[in-house]
Amino acid sequence: MxxxxxxxxxxxxxxxxxxxxxxxxxxxxxxxxxxxxxxxxxxxxxxxxxxxxxxxxxxxxxxxxxxxxxxxxxxxxxxxxxxxxxxxxxxxxxxxxxxxxxxxxxxxxxxxxxxxxxxxxxxxxxxxxxxxxxxxxxxxxxxxxxxxxxxxxxxxxxxxxxxxxxxxxxxVYGPRQTAHGEAGVVAIFAGLLLDNKPCKIFGDGSMTRDYxxxxxxxxxxxxxxxxxxxxxxxxGTGVETSTREVFDAVRAAVGTGPAEPELLPERPGEVHNICLDNSHAKEVLGWEPQVAFREGVQRTVEWHKQNENHG
Ligand SMILES: NC(=O)c1ccc[n+]([C@@H]2O[C@H](COP(=O)([O-])OP(=O)(O)OC[C@H]3O[C@@H](n4cnc5c(N)ncnc54)[C@H](O)[C@@H]3O)[C@@H](O)[C@H]2O)c1
CATH class of the missing domain: 3.40.50.720 (NAD(P)-binding Rossmann-like Domain)
Structure with missing residues (x-):
């Protein structure tokens, strides 16, 4: 087509x-x-x-x-x-x-x-x-x-x-997401931790998203x-993952990095917790997610290691 x-x-x-x-x-x-x-x-x-x-x-x-x-x-x-x-x-x-x-x-x-x-x-x-x-x-x-x-x-x-x-x-997260954008916390943490720079979290890290x-x-x-x-x-995956869990997963995949993220005040207007039910996608598209979060983070970090210039 x-x-x-x-x-x-x-x-x-x-x-x-x-x-x-x-x-x-x-x-x-x-x-x-x-x-x-x-x-x-x-x-x-x-x-x-x-x-x-x-x-x-x-x-x-x-x-x-x-x-x-x-x-x-x-x-x-x-x-x-x-x-x-x-x-x-x-x-x-x-x-x-x-x-x-x-x-x-x-x-x-x-x-x-x-x-x-x-x-x-x-x-x-x-x-x-x-x-x-x-x-x-x-x-x-x-x-x-x-x-x-x-x-x-x-x-x-x-x-x-x-x-x-x-x-x-x-x-959505994974290879080719820019570490320099406003969104995409997996990419942002990967970029910073690979450069051994400190990460910031808005709020106490308990905010959740569906990655x-x-x-x-x-x-x-x-x-x-x-x-x-x-x-x-x-x-989506139907699974909530907190920003703190994202940080821990990326740090584990990178293998090193500053001990703790800096916690900043929560930004107004952000949804606190969300995840999406995917039963309709299963039913109509025959689709369900296959890649577990830790594995996806590992693949993303590998990509950032090899593409640091525009990652
Ligand atoms: N990344 C996520 O988590 C996410 C979640 C929900 C929906 N989406 C949607 O998925 C789509 C792709 O997002 P992404 O994360 O790949 O972002 P991205 O910024 O990498 O991709 C957007 C692309 O659109 C191009 N673009 C923007 N304005 C344009 C214009 N006026 N004319 C022509 N091209 C233009 C950009 O150059 C870029 O290549 C977007 O529609 C976004 O709203 C993304």
Missing amino acids: KILISGGAGFIASNVTDAYLQDGHEVAIIDDLVTGFRENVNAQAKFYECDIRDADRVAQICDEFKPEVISHHAAQLDVRKAVSDPVYDASVNISGALNVLLHGARVGAHRIIFASSGGAVYGEPQFLPVTEDHPVAPESPYGLTKFTFEHYMRIWSQLHPITPVALRYAN VFVGDVVEANRAALKRGDNDIINI
Whole structure:
């Protein structure tokens, strides 16, 4: 199949790109490299350096490549930036996303797989693990734009022959996640501990997240090429891991490092505990996570050791 992957120079979508190419698909990538890296772009994929907010260019690319499937991963995903500049956040996560959806559908794409966020759309959970029918109450403009685009896809699918699949990822970690971003605590701790620098934890370390290995997320994207029609599906482990446990796991994988992290005041607006119920993913995608947290951390640290320049 011809698959157009937005954000394919980034962490998650570059891993998805590699898998789709291995499976024999023809892949083109749209990415403006704002947070992605040219080194992540698989040489077998066609690469368009393009900002998805540029409607004319997105239209041209769709006319030229004529994708059958769209994997939409390009996004503004820095929650603090979304709060300080919600107009920019919406311009990428809604207007830019619409350019990809509309022009993809116009040239005949019959499916769109969207990287939504289980960590951001639900807000502070009322119960754990969070199921897809848990009330949605995003606490940041980022969560709101992700949720809004799920609805644009639903509406567009009622007007045009394009089938949406929304994958609500938990906290994804693994090779190619940058240690220099705002999110991605496994990568941040790995980068700091490998450089023998101190780590900071906001709060007392008891905050929990659901960490899902990128290789497992890739498998969900493989499954979503054929299954999950018109659905919204959590992609997580259902397991809560505290920030302190992340620190301990990364330090154990690195083998050395400063004794204790520095504890800083909790940041306002952060969800305290979350994990995602994955029974729906099991049922509709036949997917479940395979990589245990400690093993995933080990693989991530190995990657950071070998790629310290842009890790
Ligand atoms: N990392 C996570 O834990 C996580 C969790 C939930 C959802 N997601 C979603 O998964 C997707 C990928 O995230 P990631 O962690 O790989 O981040 P990433 O920053 O590595 O990837 C995003 C990619 O999008 C590109 N991009 C951003 N704005 C663009 C624009 N205007 N035009 C073209 N390209 C643009 C960036 O250059 C980058 O390559 C995002 O949609 C994100 O919201 C990620």
